[in-house]
Amino acid sequence: MPSLSLLKNRNILVTGGAGYIGSHTSRQLVNAGCNVVVVDNFYSGHRWAVPKEALLIEGDAGDLELIASLLSEHHIEAVVHFAGHIVVPESVTDPLKYHRNNTCCSLNLIAACTRSGVHNFVFSSSAAVYGIPSTIPVAETAPTSPINPYGRSKLMTEWMLEDTANSFISVPEVATQPQDRFRYVALRYFNVAGASQDGLLGQATPNASHLIKVACEAACGRRESVAIFGTDYPTPDGTCIRDYIHVDDLAQAHLLALAHLFAGGSSEILNCGYGTGFSVREILAAVKEVSGVNFSIIETERRLGDPPALTSDPHRLKELFAWQPTLQDIRQICKTAYKWEKTGLMN
């Protein structure tokens, strides 16, 4: 198991650190003793979300010259790459936006790292790379076959990372120690939800389309109703099943991934979920229960690009990193999300 003490005094660049998952992770990194530099273009992030101990630079993760100069100026030892677009339906209607901002930006960022000798890279990948898996829970060894441009942009970045890592392995005389080689951990997120328990951080993405966020907005009276996108899926109650993971448990996985790389660990691709699925109807019932608000629900057509059921097999993350999630209770996830929606800083 990688020790988090390896993170103390490390210089870490976090792209998208003003966003939802990036801000929770940046806070945990600061608490672990890291010197954090956040790069964010504020497309969907917020200044208030960045810990005050971090250095905040407004800029683009795909700006090769900017990133290369930050890497050298701040003696960066690892990059954690969150920046990117995440709205699946939008990726279907505007695919090049996703390839420009996810695939191409990642390419430039990886190029800046190799040029500057930064060899530790943690990437926000997605369960969307699996598409519609033939069996669930899905393990990392399952074939990848994304069904939307968002998932394809994530998979292409995984491939670039793999090819880059392999290029170092193929020239062993140049890279004799593991630390001399470019290595990465790609974390395949399932459905990230919830907010920090102290109520200081949470999801504030404008026009967010995530189910729990949308339901909490309805519970707070900011939406008239919640639409269920499809009730004719081949699932027990006809609605899609997902594996919801609390954002702070997910953030913890990033710290463990960094510690693994600093210890000389090999490149890894790891699922991040709990392995338990909830249907859309079950989630809406949970949000109603924790909020005490009986908001309206309407049943509508299926949304483009949605697989019927997606749950993770998280064994590898648990075994390799001794990841110990503490916030699995779905009511607790919905409770923190609702508290944030009601009283959070974005109000």
Ligand code: UD1
């Ligand atoms: C998708 C990605 C995930 C990514 C996330 C980011 C896939 C398989 N997963 O998750 O990797 O991190 O987007 O945005 O592509 N729903 C409703 N009504 C709503 C909102 C959602 O019924 O108002 C349903 C959706 O149809 C889906 C489920 O709730 O079945 C979850 O949707 P959402 O929260 O948007 O996440 P995913 O699309 O599963």
